[in-house]
Amino acid sequence: xxxxxxxxxxxxxxxxxxxxxxxxxxxxxxxxxxxxxxxxxxxxxxxxxxxxxxxxxxxxxxxxxxxxxxxxxxxxxxxxxxxxxxxxxxxxxxxxxxxxxxxxxxxxxxxxxxxxxxxxxxxxxxxxxxxxxxxxxxxxxxxxxxx
Ligand SMILES: Nc1ncnc2c1ncn2[C@@H]1O[C@H](COP(=O)(O)OP(=O)(O)O)[C@@H](O)[C@H]1O
Ligand SMILES: [Mg+2]
Numbered sequence: 001x002x003x004x005x006x007x008x009x010x011x012x013x014x015x016x017x018x019x020x021x022x023x024x025x026x027x028x029x030x031x032x033x034x035x036x037x038x039x040x041x042x043x044x045x046x047x048x049x050x051x052x053x054x055x056x057x058x059x060x061x062x063x064x065x066x067x068x069x070x071x072x073x074x075x076x077x078x079x080x081x082x083x084x085x086x087x088x089x090x091x092x093x094x095x096x097x098x099x100x101x102x103x104x105x106x107x108x109x110x111x112x113x114x115x116x117x118x119x120x121x122x123x124x125x126x127x128x129x130x131x132x133x134x135x136x137x138x139x140x141x142x143x144x145x146x147x
Pocket of ligand 2: 051114115116117
């Protein structure tokens with residue numbers, strides 16, 4: 001991901017596909033943003049991280065191998081989380097090894113699920129997904145901006 005180089009503040013975390021992954025990711029995001037002096041973005045960033053990592057964990061189930069950085073690795077891949085910032089915008093990126101792209105669902109009042117990406121949309125300035133070069137899976141990203 002060539003664009004990573006332009007962000008002065010960067011953090012990277014690999015999360016195993018475990019029940020603790022989502023609370024770990026949330027706590028990590030909160031701590032990193034505090035370290036960067038961006039506490040005011042901690043609440044929305046933590047919620048977005050929670051939704052994207054939850055989706056990434058679910059999408060990883062059943063995967064038996066992955067490619068990342070041109071290298072193939074056997075076994076269930078981790079979920080990878082990047083936090084990038086220029087002190088104003090926080091770009092959250094979550095990679096998982098599933099090639100299927102996320103699709104926002106129609107809002108259905110009868111259904112409990114299908115709201116995560118709506119929440120991401122509401123809390124972020126923009127979001128999207130792309131298939132990185134030299135890797136299987138995809139990155140889902142969202143930009144959270146200071147008011
Ligand atoms: N990382 C992902 N990989 C593959 N599919 C995804 C991913 N994230 C979301 N999706 C798809 O988009 C749908 C909507 O996601 P979301 O709004 O978070 O709702 P929910 O997680 O409750 O189903 C999911 O049901 C899934 O089909
Ligand atoms: Mg979800």
